[in-house]
Amino acid sequence: DQQVKQNSPSLSVQEGRISILNCDYTNSMFDYFLWYKKYPAEGPTFLISISSIKDKNEDGRFTVFLNKSAKHLSLHIVPSQPGDSAVYFCAARPNFGNEKLTFGTGTRLTIIP
Amino acid sequence: DTGVSQDPRHKITKRGQNVTFRCDPISEHNRLYWYRQTLGQGPEFLTYFQNEAQLEKSRLLSDRFSAERPKGSFSTLEIQRTEQGDSAMYLCASILLVNTEAFFGQGTRLTVV
Numbered sequence: 001d002q003q004v005k006q007n008s009p010s011l012s013v014q015e016g017r018i019s020i021l022n023c024d025y026t027n028s029m030f031d032y033f034l035w036y037k038k039y040p041a042e043g044p045t046f047l048i049s050i051s052s053i054k055d056k057n058e059d060g061r062f063t064v065f066l067n068k069s070a071k072h073l074s075l076h077i078v079p080s081q082p083g084d085s086a087v088y089f090c091a092a093r094p095n096f097g098n099e100k101l102t103f104g105t106g107t108r109l110t111i112i113p
Numbered sequence: 114d115t116g117v118s119q120d121p122r123h124k125i126t127k128r129g130q131n132v133t134f135r136c137d138p139i140s141e142h143n144r145l146y147w148y149r150q151t152l153g154q155g156p157e158f159l160t161y162f163q164n165e166a167q168l169e170k171s172r173l174l175s176d177r178f179s180a181e182r183p184k185g186s187f188s189t190l191e192i193q194r195t196e197q198g199d200s201a202m203y204l205c206a207s208i209l210l211v212n213t214e215a216f217f218g219q220g221t222r223l224t225v226v
Contacts, residue, residue, distance in 0.1 A: 004155070034214055043117070043204055043217035044156065089155050098169050099208060100146065101215060103155030 003027045004092050006104035014112050019077040021107050023090030026071065030092035034101065035064060035075050038087045047088075048075070052095075080111045115139060117218035119205050125224045126195055133191045134221045138207030145188050146215060147180060148204040149173065156204055162188060195225045 005024045013019045023033075031052035036044035050057040050064045050073070057064050063076045077084055087108050091101040118137040126132050138145045143164050148156035159178070160170045164185035174180075177195075182188040192199055202222050206215040 036217075041219075041222070043119075043206075043219045046214040046216065049214055091155075098161055099144070099215075100158045100161060100169070101148075101156070103157070105153065105155050 001026075002105070003030075004090055004102050004104040006088075006090055006107050008107050009105070010108040010110070012110045012112055013080045015082060016079045019075075019080045019084065019109055019111070021075040021077075021088050021090075021109065023073045023075075023104055024071055025073075025092050027092070027094075027102070028071070029094040030102070031095045032093050033064070033066060033073050034091045034093075035062075036089045036091060036103075037084075038089060038106070044089060077109075080109075082111050082113055085109060085111045117205055117207055117216050119203075119218035119221050121221055122219060123222045123224075125226060128197060128225055129194055131191065131193045132195060132223065133189055134203055134223075135187060135189050136205030136218060137187045138205070139209070139216060142207035142209045142216075143185065144208040145182055146206040146208075147188070147190055148206065148217075150202040150204060150220075151200075159190075192223075195223075197225045199223060200225045 034049040035047040037047050038044045048062045050066050066073045087106045089106045090104040120135045146161040147159040150156045162182040177193045180190045202220045204220045205218045208215050
């Protein structure tokens with residue numbers, strides 16, 4: 001069962017516009033959420049995170065929104081830049097025990113110059 | 114470079130051979146995780162260590178797989194009698210404290226021919 005879902009395998013956005021990547025989860029025990037960025041042949045790089053006690057976290061061009069009642073989170077990138085082209089993974093973990101991450105299947109973001 | 118280091122970056126092996134991968138976490142991090150990523154999927158949890166103790170193993174980790182973390186420093190992941198289905202990117206990650214993000218290495222890409 002896919003506990004973390006990223007339903008859009010790919011997304012293309014014009015440079016300078018906003019990129020919105022979506023993620024849904026089913027496990028109500030998840031209460032810490034992370035976004036990772038991955039280039040080909042490299043490991044995932046941490047981007048931004050949010051705890052379930054918040055509904056928004058912002059870091060520069062990146063903002064993550066969390067809607068706990070809908071079990072939905074989104075990553076906004078504005079303005080989008082060509083270097084943002086990568087695969088983005090949403091990940092979640094419960095706030096106890098082993099802190100292991102459950103990942104979605106990723107969304108490939110392409111920024112069009 | 115003080116990040117998570119994995120060796121080798123690439124490994125091609127014949128079916129039935131044994132392979133061993135190494136991970137050197139960030140030095141002060143006490144938790145170390147192994148994940149596996151196959152094409153089109155997000156990373157999937159395999160196992161993790163708290164210092165030298167292996168505390169959890171995923172059902173994905175068959176008895177052909179073994180992981181160690183002697184002295185709570187570097188870790189090794191060995192796959193015996195490799196099969197074509199073992200072909201994947203093997204990722205190592207480390208965490209210093211609970212509720213912080215996991216830092217990933219660049220991964221070892223295994224190809225079983």
